[in-house]
Amino acid sequence: MSNPFLKPLPETGIPAFDQIEFEHYREAFNLGFAEHLAEIEAIINNPEPATFSNTVEAMERSGRQLRRVVSVFWNLTSSDTNEKIQALEMEVVPEYAVHHGKISSNPALFARIKAVVDGGENLKGEEKQLLDETYQSFVRAGAELTDTNRERVNAISEELAGLTTEFGQNVLKDTNEFELVLEAGEDIAGLPDFVLEMGKAEAEARDKPGKYVFTTSRSSITPFLQYAEKRDRREQIYKAYTECGTRGTDNxxxxxxxxxxxxxxxxxxxxxxxxxxxxxxxxxxxxxxxxxxxxxxxxxxxxxxxxxxxxxxxxxxxxxxxxxxxxxxxxxxxxxxxxxxxxLDEEEVKPYFRLEHVRDGAFDVANKLYGIVFKPRPDLPVYHPDVVAYEATEADGTLIGYFLFDFFMRPSKRGGAWMSAFRDQSNLDEKVHPVIVNCCNFPKSDPCLLGMDEVRTLFHEFGHGLHGLLSNVKYESLGGTNVKQDFVELPSQIMEHWAMEPEVLKSYARHVETNQPIPDELIEKLKASQTFNxxxxxxxxxxxxxxxxxxxxxxxxxxxxxxxxxxxxxxxxxxxxxxxxxxxxxxxxxxxxxxxxxxxxYVYMWAEVLDADGYEAFRERGIFDAATAKSFRENILEKGGTVDPMTLYKTFRGREPEVQPLLKNRGLLA
Ligand SMILES: [Zn+2]
The missing domain is CATH 1.10.1370.10 (Neurolysin, domain 3)
Known part of the structure; x- marks a missing residue:
């Protein structure tokens, strides 16, 4: 059978999930590593003097074969792993570090990059940024060190890659192994129906029908700690949580x-x-x-x-x-x-936050701000039956990219929520549209009703998703969320503000049974409780x-x-x-x-200064003000890492960010 990783991606850019078999990864990694190194060799051996185009841009073009397998593999190690994938991950992670080290510590390659830096080509904008970032990444990897020290830096990075992978696997192992199994009766006193349903479903998934199982995953432990009357049971599950990484394993x-x-x-x-x-x-x-x-x-x-x-x-x-x-x-x-x-209790609120309604609410906000339309594409291949694929287009129908929603928790998925890309946007030799995924860990049930934290999580990850989708840059390595680490949470955290706006709540928060919009009185309570705790x-x-x-x-x-x-x-x-x-x-x-x-x-707090201050601009001019939205899209979402982040922010806001709106939003002003 032919290996789908060795062929160009389908037109959609979505990997051929329906054809990928476990056996394909190893071969694709081997060929990907080899091809990438050959491309780098060719750049080094180019008889022409080093130029931006034949060196830095050529590097940007290299490694495509490897990226095809890496983007799928890295995503699945997080969202749909198994023992075989984990074993291969332990093998590949250090190999990848070695491979990366071979390039980032190659003296001949660095010499060419340095020659471009010193060469005095008149580079501007994105090209200059790509050159600077490339040069810095080599220096940071030790390119200017002595051979001995550089080798040591590589050896350290390689060892770290293995250690930190093991760390994560240990956490997953301890998390999956602990279960609090409860019988009906005193032990479950205080737990509302939606928590009991979740415990029952978990018990069934673990072959313990008729019982209730709670785990140390955030979605399970948080409601349990919130409602369980039995103090010793709360203590038991909480301690199990804090022993993660030291119980069956030792981090x-x-x-x-x-x-x-x-x-x-x-x-x-x-x-x-x-x-x-x-x-x-x-x-x-x-x-x-x-x-x-x-x-x-x-x-x-x-x-x-x-x-x-x-x-x-x-x-x-x-x-x-x-x-x-x-x-x-x-x-x-x-x-x-x-x-x-x-x-106000969560149970009263949750019927207004059916997953599908919240999702459509997020789509609607994107539509009102940027004119984007999301259309389900059930015909496209996905990596797990729970994943739903969407096509995102501009108001005029122009394709922006594809977007995958992967909402539900399962043992093969790590905890938390995140955005990732199967393909990044770029516009180097041709227009390449992005393929973005959002992963969450909502307990699977029908209907799936979200708590307020989960609603915010959905909007948050969707904000990252928009950053990836609306990217409009030439070079993939500067696009989308490839920005400074303490800037990357601005597009995600700012989206959370819309989720809580009364006007927005009115349209998406509709009762699961009556379809009535959330009453004003409940919105008032939600608002009042926002600074609580x-x-x-x-x-x-x-x-x-x-x-x-x-x-x-x-x-x-x-x-x-x-x-x-x-x-x-x-x-x-x-x-x-x-x-x-x-x-x-x-x-x-x-x-x-x-x-x-x-x-x-700290980056979340750093970005919160930016998102709180940035959202003030929308508050001042109207939460769907077209000019403000256009400016946010053009100056922040489209630019990726092509411009210094403080410059981008100041262009959008007209000044540097201030910390006061953050303190006000959190109710921490005296
Ligand atoms: Zn985030």
Missing amino acids: HPIIQRVVSLRSERAKLLGFQSHADFMLDDRMAKTPEAVTNLLDQVWAPCQKRVAEEAADLQAYIQGDGGNFELESWDWWYYTEKVRQGRFD QGFSTTEYLAACYLDMAWHKEAGAGDGAVDDFEQAAMDQIGKIGMVDPRYKSSYFQHIFTGDHYSAGY
């Missing part, structure tokens, strides 16, 4: 090794710490700029979280409880106080940001026991005991599964 030695390898690599490259190294390539530029932002939010947020803790403790006492508030109580008593204060959520998030920075900024961070280091980092910022960081180190996948988000968990 601690991996963390220590990763942290010291990253530090060693940063020093070889001339940086004081891994944080300095990572931030040099971001909008924030320095660890100090990050700490400065975190501190500005941390102080008001500590005041607020102390007030919240006192409220919860008062509720406990008033309820006849004779114990101190602990981490596993937070969600439960917050829900009680919320209901008391706002007379922000002390807690801001604290758990910021604590994780500080923890990330501590691991990657402090000398010798990997030398001692992981628990001790974590405790010391939390003591240093004066965090209150009953709020844990959103992720503890042993399951902090953002920073230890892959390098990408290390010293970078």
Whole structure:
């Protein structure tokens, strides 16, 4: 049988999922690696003097065969993996790092790039940006180091690739292995129907019919902690969650090794710490700029979280409880106080957020802002029966690209939600339209009713999706979400604002049974409750940001026991005991599964400054103001990484961003 990876992509750009077999990957990777290296050799051996076109642009054209298999494989390791794929992943990840290292540390190739930099061609705009980024990526990979040091940097990156992959697999293993199995009766007291349904479905999927199973995945544990009356059961599942990565597996030695390898690599490259190294390539530029932002939010947020803790403790006492508030109580008593204060419970809200309605609401916002139309294409091949394919077109019918929605959780999918691309947009030799995917982990049921967090998640990932779809650049490596890491959350987070606008809610939030729009009174309650519990959520998030920075900024961070280091980092910022960081180190996948988000968990807050301030522009001029939407599309969404992000932002907003709107939105202004 012929290997679909060895053929050009179909016209749609969607991989031939209906023809891909497991056996095709290995062959495609081997040929992809070889072909890419041959292309690079040809660039190096070109007898002509190095020019932008015959070197940098030629590199941009290289590696297409490899990208075809990589884009499918990397997506499936996250969204539909199995033991065979995991085994191959362990094999391929280090190989890929070696392959990448062969190119990024090739002295002859670097010499040609440097010659282009020194050559004085009159490059402008996107071409100049591509040259700068290419040159910097070589320097950051060690191109200017001695042979010995460069080899060491490569060896470190290779070892890190393996370690961080293992870290993620350990988290998945521990997450899948834990199950809280409950019988009907006292143990399930307090759980509303939608939580019980979820527990029942999970039990059936795990061959335990008639029982209720809850897991440590976020969608399962959060509602359980919110409603389960039995305190010891909450404690049991919460502790299981915080033991992830240390229960059946042990991520601690991996963390220590990763942290010291990253530090060693940063020093070889001339940086004081891994944080300095990572931030040099971001909008924030320095660890100090990050700490400065975190501190500005941390102080008001500590005041607020102390007030919240006192409220919860008062509720406990008033309820006849004779114990101190602990981490596993937070969600439960917050829900009680919320209901008391706002007379609002998730169960009342959820019938208005049927998945299909929310999805159409997101499509509708994109249509009102940018004129885009999404049309289902059930005829197109997908990688799992739950995935739905859409065609996205401009108002005049011009094709923009294809968009896949993959909503439901399953054991083969990692936790969380994300956007990814099967193909990036570009316009080098021909117009290449993008193929974008959004993955979520909503519990599968019919109807599937979303909680408010899940509604925001859907809009958030859809925002990333638009960034990928509306990309309008020449070079693929500068397109879509290929932007500085602390800029990438702006398009996603700004979308969340529309999800909560009364005008928008009225149109998509319709009752699952009556189809009536959500009543004004409920919208009022939702609005009033938006800043509720922000002390807690801001604290758990910021604590994780500080923890990330501590691991990657402090000398010798990997030398001692992981628990001790974590405790010391939390003591240093004066965090209150009953709020844990959103992720503890042993399951902090953002920073230890892959390098990408290390010293970078702060990016959501950085981007929130931008999205809060940016959305103010829409508030000022009208949330669907055509000129503002056009400016946001042209200056932010279409530009990818072709222009410095602060310049892009200032062009859109007319000035630098301000932190006040963020504090106001979170209710943290005094
Ligand atoms: Zn995001």
